[in-house]
Amino acid sequence: MVFYNISENYTYMSIDTEILQRVQSSRVVEMDTIVLFITVTTYALCLLIPVLLYLYGEFRQQKVLKHKAFQLILALALNALLVGIVKYSINRPRPYTAVASVEQLASAGSPSFPSGHTACAFVVAATLCFMFKDKRLRFLVCLWAVSVAYSRLALGVHYPSDVLGAVIIGTLCAFAGQAVFTYRWNRNSL
Incomplete structure (x- = not known):
């Protein structure tokens, strides 16, 4: 498994640890409350x-919005399943338990x-980017997802490779949700 090999490679781990230590040492302590709020x-x-997407679709009587809400729920469910399987298969310790300098x-x-x-966060951001063409919305959801990723590093609870793996898994789950939705939508419109 690619993720397992990356997470167990010593050279990679030292780079991973170095990046994490730099993120933690460069954080602005006064912003810790905001960073924690993002995570929580x-x-x-x-x-x-x-x-909210479903309720808005119901209110506006737009069936497509309700379908998109289910698309997002499907992608989130797939993501939860995959993340859980990978987490407990690899069973990587948290950085604060393995590296003394990580707070x-x-x-x-x-x-x-x-x-x-x-x-x-990346499932939601990528799925909303597929659904909506508004550049401001896309920018905001992507900024939020990146902020979540950064918060996990700044708070010392993840290595950079944990975050990178999550970005990949979350985005792939969003693509899977989009593929299922597109297939079902095209089938139903025939």
Whole structure:
């Protein structure tokens, strides 16, 4: 498994640790509350967005928006399944338990690789980018997803490779949700 080989390679781990230490040492301590807020609200936003999308579709009587809400829920469910399987298959320790210089600023209970928060944020961001053409919306959701990824590093709960793996998994789950939605939508419109 590619992720397993990357997470166990010593040279890569030292680069991973060095990047994490630089992120932590360059953080602005006064911003820790905001960074923690970004992390703490990630899962709530990931669940709230499809609910709001569905309710807005119901209110506007737009069936396509309700379908898009289900597309996002499908992608999030697939993401949760894959992240859980990979996390417990690799079982990588958190950086604050393996590297003495890494300061833990948030709680974390599961294994480190991949970052569940980051994967979830990238599922939502990528799916919304597929759904909507508004450049401002796309910019904002991508900025939010990158902020979530950064927060996981700054808080000392993930290595950069955890975040990178999560970006890949989350984006692939968004592509899978888009493919299923497009296939079903095209089949139903025949």
